[in-house]
Amino acid sequence: MGSAANAEVRAYIVAKLKEFGVEVEEQISRHLHGDNTIDEATSVIGRTAGTANTKAFALMAHFDSVPYGPGAADDGSGVVTLLETARALKAGPPLRNDIIFIFTDGEEAGEVGAQAFMRSARAEQVGLILNFEARGTSGPSLMFETSAGNGWQIRELARAKVHARASSLTFEVYKRIPFGTDFTSAKRRGLKGFNFAFIEHFSWYHTRNDTPEHLSLASLQNHGTYALGLARHFGNLPLDGDLTRPDVVYFNSLGPWLVYYPMTWSGPIAWTAAAVFLAMVILGLAREHVGIVELLGGMLALGLTAMVCALSTLVALAFVYGPRKLFVQYTTDITHLPDLVAFHHNTLYGWAFAALTMGVFIGCYQALCRRIRVESLAAGALAWWVVILAVMQRFLPGGGYLAAWPLLFAALGLTISFLRRPGAASTPSRVFMLGWLALPGILFLAPAYHVLLATVMIMTAPLLVLVIVLMLSLLIPQFPLMTSPNPWWLPAGALAVAFVMLALGVSSQGYTAERPRLNCLAYGLNFDTGRAAWFSSDEKLDEWTSRFLQPNGSRAKRGTIGEYLTGEEREYWKAPAPVAPYQGPQATLVSDTTRPEGREVTMRLAVPDRPLEVRVRLVSDNKVHWARVYDQQVPGGGKAWSINFRGFPAAGTDLKLLVDATAPLSLKVEARLLGLPSFPGLPPRPEHMAPEPNTIRRPWPFRSDHVFLIRTFDFPGEAAGLHHPR
Structure with missing residues (x-):
């Protein structure tokens, strides 16, 4: 703009x-x-x-x-x-x-x-x-x-x-x-x-x-x-x-076919799904396909397995993301991305975590099936679906369908299955029927996982893989058939796929033009002091930024940059820089009149360097009663008063102020430009590097490749004339 x-x-x-x-x-x-x-x-x-x-x-x-x-x-x-x-x-x-x-x-x-x-x-x-x-x-x-x-x-x-x-x-x-x-x-x-x-x-x-x-x-x-x-x-x-x-x-x-129905139907549909689940439990208990203790064991089994899957994913995420970076992001603000290295493989890693979850989940249930009947494990898992459905209906009513329909069909499948006599062996046709009734949940959850992966990305993977856990819970009755004759081939295969995908991602995390290393370098020029500086918010300097911030191989130093960014007191990497040929902020006095209510000063502001943003600050011990710009009245204030222009016009603009006539008037004009100046002997940024975007490390007051120009103007009260820069 x-x-x-x-x-x-x-x-x-x-x-x-x-x-x-x-x-x-x-x-x-x-x-x-x-x-x-x-x-x-x-x-x-x-x-x-x-x-x-x-x-x-x-x-x-x-x-x-x-x-x-x-x-x-x-x-x-x-x-x-x-x-x-x-x-x-x-x-x-x-x-x-x-x-x-x-x-x-x-x-x-x-x-x-x-x-x-x-x-x-x-x-x-x-x-x-x-x-x-x-x-x-x-x-x-x-x-x-x-x-x-x-x-x-x-x-x-x-x-x-x-x-x-x-x-x-x-x-x-x-x-x-x-x-x-x-x-x-x-x-x-x-x-x-x-x-x-x-x-x-x-x-x-x-x-x-x-x-x-x-x-x-x-x-x-x-x-x-x-x-x-x-x-x-x-x-x-x-x-x-x-x-x-x-x-x-x-x-x-x-x-892509779009299904829709009134939001008021979501409650009855949810109650219907819960009722079918309850009928399934009653029928299973009555016909001795499940027992109370086994049913509770099935619930506990899914809860513990979900925790193991989430922890396994957390370990894998720390491996590809970096343990320290992940810890800092989780303990400060999860939206403050430290860099984009792992996100170049967001989809690859996301499905690797899904394969990892599949391997861990099926492996856990292969062991559990030896101690608890499959019917009890499946019924106990569906109890969690009822809990999730209730939560979604309460907090995400538009998303309740994602739990209601899979629960309804899966519970219906187990209800039909419980009509057979207890102890009867599972037949392929029964398993096939249960698979068909689990299909709606898979058709809902697999695309939902992909969209959520693109939306909230891999930093939420330990929670995101719970979608995969829920999807797999619908297939528990199929596990004995899916894993025969060897019960461990499927979990081992899923884990192998996960490890291969993770290895492919990690092995290609090197910096290239397509996956550049991000860095930060900014430039400041203070026209009052005649000094200029390079500065950076990077945690560590790289081979390019060190050319600016460690001139002639000197030791890198940190310092404040308030001389170039007013009010910024934190320390950053900083080094002296040559003075670039910017024209800088300009202020020409148009009129200066003393009235009973105060001194009315009109000035013409211009920045020929085409800034993105310009801020004018009152820095003398005076008071702005009001200001006018673009025919709009701007509220006044004391020494902290300022006005900020975003999208500053190329031709400049007039600024009119009413201030106290008995106090000096000094204004500091700060301009923010885009694009670093070039100097002989300083190299351009290499192809495998890029300026950091605003999608990472949001708290910093400046961004890479920005230039900050600052100049103070004194208006001693002459009736006419040019500005009086310091």
């Missing part, structure tokens, strides 16, 4: 829409937040007119990217999807409703462009909205979020026959994750709609490897199928009425 590259992308979008014959306008927004931060963003709005518009159908994607990578997936994929949809719609028959294409700016800075659109009168014209995102570079595009009262939306999503990958469980999980997208602003505005994203290969997300070459064309095609298909479907439906209907439970069944 605010960069020259951002302006180029915006111009390209405008040109393409005009080429397609789409009406285009640019929406410039300058919004003041409560913390005296002003965001400036310019979004692009396109519109095609309908034949008998009710309300518009809108598609949204953001064209800004993070400064750590090109943003081909996030969110170039969404931009391309909207552009190609616009082209296809203009080439086809006209739709009933208007179609609005919203290309937002500043999503990465906090949904700036989306919030501006939602504050405008244009949002009143929208009946339904789609948002397209990416949190990776591959994988199926998932409809992972919708709005409240979604009954009508989900029904029409199914009728549109775009075969969307969707689950109310995914929506329930996402609601509890502290992240947002432009769709968050749409929901806050009260709009109905859907949010789509593909999320696999997270390790390239927000990095320099988020390039067109790494973007999955299949994922892009998924986006396009949804966008065009849903535009044609909803573009011909009346959208001007009340679209709110009671929420529904929804999920994919065989393949």
Whole structure:
């Protein structure tokens, strides 16, 4: 946001829409937040007119990217999807409703462009909205979020026959994750709609490897199928009425087919599953297939086996992740990733942990089957399903189906099995029947594990493999047949597969251009002192950063960087740097007038170096009564007063202040730029290294490849003239 590259992308979008014959306008927004931060963003709005518009159908994607990578997936994929949809719609028959294409700016800075659109009168014209995102570079595009009262939306999503990958469980999980997208602003505005994203290969997300070459064309095609298909479907439906209907439970069944039913049905379905389980237990006790003690033993067996599987996975995770890194992450903040080394193999490791769990689980149950009857082990395991169903119904009602239907079918299978006489030998047909009735659980849980693995990733693997434990618990009656004639071939084979997969991952964790080593190097220049410095938040220096922070082989030193980042008192790796030819912040006095209420000073602020962000701080013993910028009144304050510009205009801006006339006025202007300066003798970053993205180690006050320029201006009170830099 605010960069020259951002302006180029915006111009390209405008040109393409005009080429397609789409009406285009640019929406410039300058919004003041409560913390005296002003965001400036310019979004692009396109519109095609309908034949008998009710309300518009809108598609949204953001064209800004993070400064750590090109943003081909996030969110170039969404931009391309909207552009190609616009082209296809203009080439086809006209739709009933208007179609609005919203290309937002500043999503990465906090949904700036989306919030501006939602504050405008244009949002009143929208009946339904789609948002397209990416949190990776591959994988199926998932409809992972919708709005409240979604009954009508989900029904029409199914009728549109775009075969969307969707689950109310995914929506329930996402609601509890502290992240947002432009769709968050749409929901806050009260709009109905859907949010789509593909999320696999997270390790390239927000990095320099988020390039067109790494973007999955299949994922892009998924986006396009949804966008065009849903535009044609909803573009011909009346959208001007009340679209709110009671929420529904929804999920994919065989393949992409979407099943949905009212959320109010989930309770009766859960009670039915629990009743079938209870009937199974009563029948099993009555016909002496199970005993009370054995049933409790079966429950205890699954609980202990699950713990062993989780602990085994924890040990394996520590092996591939690094014990110290894992411990620090678990004991501080699990969302603060230390690096991305293991995440390059997230899918490989995730399924290795699944194979490990399979081997441990079946091995444990082979031993248990010699002491407890298989029927008791299976029935005791299903008791845990009842507990999980109750918990999900209470806390994740949209995901209760994931426990209800497997429990219902598995309990029904054991009930039928208990109709045979006690002591009768198991027959292949009986085992086959139980296998078929366990199939719904496998069809639900295996895809759920894959999606959850991509969502919460391997750092949650010790908990995530409990999904595999539950899936295997449905197959306990099949274990004697599956493992004959040798009871240990299956667990041994599963463990061997797990070890091979783990070994493949660990052996390929070396640093390459595809899996770069991440490091941090920033530059600061203080125009007041004439000094410059390199600094880094890395724990250890590598062979590249040491060239800057250990010049001429000197000993690396740590020091504070408050001279370049005001108020930052922690110590980092730091070394003197050459002074780069930046022009730095500039302030020209426009007017200086003394009034009865105080001194009114107007200055022209400019930073020719095209910063991403500019902050102006009051540093003298004075008071700002109020400030004005972009014709907006900004609250004042004492010596801690400041104003922050995100998306600072290239031409600069005027800032007017009312301050005390009897006190000196000094302002410190801080600018944050992207891109390190180059100097003779200092090498560029090697191909096997990359600047750390914002997906790791979030608490630091600066990021790699950022430049911080700082200059103080004194305004002694002359009626005219230039700034007075120190």
